[in-house]
Amino acid sequence: xxTQGLDVQKGDVSIPLEQGDSELERRxxxxxxxxxxxxxxxxxxxxxxxxxxxxxxxxxxxxxxxxLPEGNWITRxxxxxRKAALLAKIQDEAGHGLYLYxxxxxxxxxxxxxxxxxxxxxxxxxxxxxxxSTTWADIGAIGWLVDGAAIMxxxxxxxxxxGPYSRAMIRICxxxxxxxxxxxxxxxxxARGTAAQKxxxxxxxxxxxxxxxxxxxxxxxxxxxxxxxxxWKIKRVSNDELRQKFVDVTVPQADFLGLTMPxxxxxxxxxxxxxxxxxIDWEEFKQxxxxxxxxxxxxxxxxxxxxxxxxxxxxxxxxxxxKRRARAAAQTTAVAAE
Ligand code: FAQ
Numbered sequence: 001x002x003t004q005g006l007d008v009q010k011g012d013v014s015i016p017l018e019q020g021d022s023e024l025e026r027r028x029x030x031x032x033x034x035x036x037x038x039x040x041x042x043x044x045x046x047x048x049x050x051x052x053x054x055x056x057x058x059x060x061x062x063x064x065x066x067x068l069p070e071g072n073w074i075t076r077x078x079x080x081x082r083k084a085a086l087l088a089k090i091q092d093e094a095g096h097g098l099y100l101y102x103x104x105x106x107x108x109x110x111x112x113x114x115x116x117x118x119x120x121x122x123x124x125x126x127x128x129x130x131x132x133s134t135t136w137a138d139i140g141a142i143g144w145l146v147d148g149a150a151i152m153x154x155x156x157x158x159x160x161x162x163g164p165y166s167r168a169m170i171r172i173c174x175x176x177x178x179x180x181x182x183x184x185x186x187x188x189x190x191a192r193g194t195a196a197q198k199x200x201x202x203x204x205x206x207x208x209x210x211x212x213x214x215x216x217x218x219x220x221x222x223x224x225x226x227x228x229x230x231x232w233k234i235k236r237v238s239n240d241e242l243r244q245k246f247v248d249v250t251v252p253q254a255d256f257l258g259l260t261m262p263x264x265x266x267x268x269x270x271x272x273x274x275x276x277x278x279x280i281d282w283e284e285f286k287q288x289x290x291x292x293x294x295x296x297x298x299x300x301x302x303x304x305x306x307x308x309x310x311x312x313x314x315x316x317x318x319x320x321x322x323k324r325r326a327r328a329a330a331q332t333t334a335v336a337a338e
Contacts (some may be wrong), residue, residue, distance in 0.1 A: 021045070032233050037163040040106035048232055051225065052162050053107050055234065057114045057321035060100035061125035063093045064118070065299055069133040070142060079135060085182050086139065087109075092175045099171060103164040119304050127285060128215050131292030137197075137204035139191055143183015145250070146214040151176045153216060173229045184253065191257040198258075205254065206262040214285045216243040222282075244258075247275050 024043050031038065038044055059132050076092070077083035101111045117123040128146055133139065160166040190201040191310050217239040220226055229235040237245075247266075254261050265278035286295065 029231075032161050032231075035161075035233075037166065038161050047228070049107050049274060051229060051232070051234060052165065053104055053109050055225075055229075056100055056104045056107075057109075057117070057163055058124045058126075060097045060104060060114065061118045061123050062129065063100060065125045065129045065303060066146075067093045068299055069129060069131070069295075070139060070227050070300055072133050073136065073139050076136070077139075082186070089143070089179050089182060092179065096168075096172045096175070099168040100165075103162075103168045106164045111318035115307075119300075119307055121291070121300050124289065126215055127288040127293065128211050128232075128297045130288050130299060131207070131211050132295050135200050135204060137187070137200040138208070140186030140201065141182050141204035141208040143179050143181075144187050144253070145183070145208050146215070147176050147179040147183060148250060149212045149215045149246050151180055152242050152249075156236035156242075159233070159236050177338075186260075187257055191259060191269050201257070202259050205259050210280065210284075210286075213243055213247070213280055214288075216240075216246070218282070218285070242273055251275050275295045 025045055028042075028048075031042075038048075070086060070090050070093075074083065074086055077086050101114060104114060105111055114123070118125070128149075135140065150172060152159065154169055154176065156165055157169040158173060168230075187201050190197040192198075217223055220238045220240045226235060226238055230238065239247070251261060251266065263278045265276065267276055267329055269276045288296070291297075309329060
């Protein structure tokens with residue numbers, strides 16, 4: 001059990017220990033049921049803490065690894081305007097990673113530990129970033145579909161029961177909506193361009209559509225964490241519901257582009273008021289999660305290389321901070337001696 005702080009309700013710091021964890025858990029759940037936020041110093045069950053560390057750290061790693069497929073195109077963006085927008089977007093992803101690692105650190109885990117887990121290949125990050133970005137249209141498809149799916153998943157997370165995660169998500173969602181628009185605008189330009197450009201846009205859609213649907217995770221019936229995470233209001237909407245919402249908003253956007261979804265089973269169902277769509281290739285999803293996607297090894301190699309190349313920056317920042325600390329301590333001693 002995570003025992004830091006016993007104040008399950010404000011001012012209530014004296015729950016007798018012999019009442020045990022069940023009373024603490026009851027009050028904790030009551031607070032969640034009342035839609036109150038859980039803050040870092042509040043009592044929380046160990047399972048709640050671990051679930052948050054797992055989800056938030058996987059999310060942070062996704063933002064960081066997610067910079068790699070786009071970074072591949074910075075030097076080849078087709079105009080200065082496109083390059084500036086892409087650079088700004090990638091910088092945003094780095095910032096999202098930082099907010100999320102900070103949110104995770106409020107749960108008694110160090111950023112170093114989490115980063116080490118990623119670099120050693122022990123941590124998960126979103127499956128989507130193990131696919132290659134081979135043409136400029138992929139940058140459009142990533143913004144439109146990957147950021148589009150990310151927003152669909154992240155908007156409900158703004159209401160997550162854990163305060164620091166929910167506040168990080170509010171800021172992140174504002175930035176993601178710009179990301180989605182810049183991607184859609186790239187797709188629109190290509191779709192209205194030459195026949196070759198339109199083909200490039202269609203090819204990108206064909207390759208990114210199914211992996212984007214996998215971003216929402218396994219079907220609800222196969223999702224081991226969903227039921228508990230919904231009870232704790234870490235997750236507010238289920239994997240399948242979010243995936244369906246994403247399909248419903250994205251199909252008309254593809255129609256507007258004049259592109260065809262790579263799914264022969266896709267059709268409007270007037271009875272349900274939703275689009276029906278084909279079966280996801282869960283074997284492919286499983287393979288990507290097991291490290292056998294098209295780019296898993298490349299991503300880990302590049303992330304490790306980038307971490308190594310940044311070593312001098314981290315060392316310089318630490319040396320600078322130490323110098324400032326020593327100077328401030330010397331000044332304090334000098335003042336005290338006067
Ligand atoms: N990839 O029981 P569930 C972005 C794992 S950010 C890899 O359903 P849960 C921004 C899951 O971790 C994209 N693994 O799990 C951007 C669990 O494994 P574990 C990331 C996946 O947690 C855009 C197991 O399967 N967003 O794109 C995936 O309740 C463009 C069982 O699954 C977030 O992380 C997957 N797709 O629900 C950046 C949002 N799906 O830990 C750059 C926050 C499932 O037991 C460029 N996370 N798994 O070993 C979430 O909402 C949830 O964690 C889910 C999964 C919905 C992803």
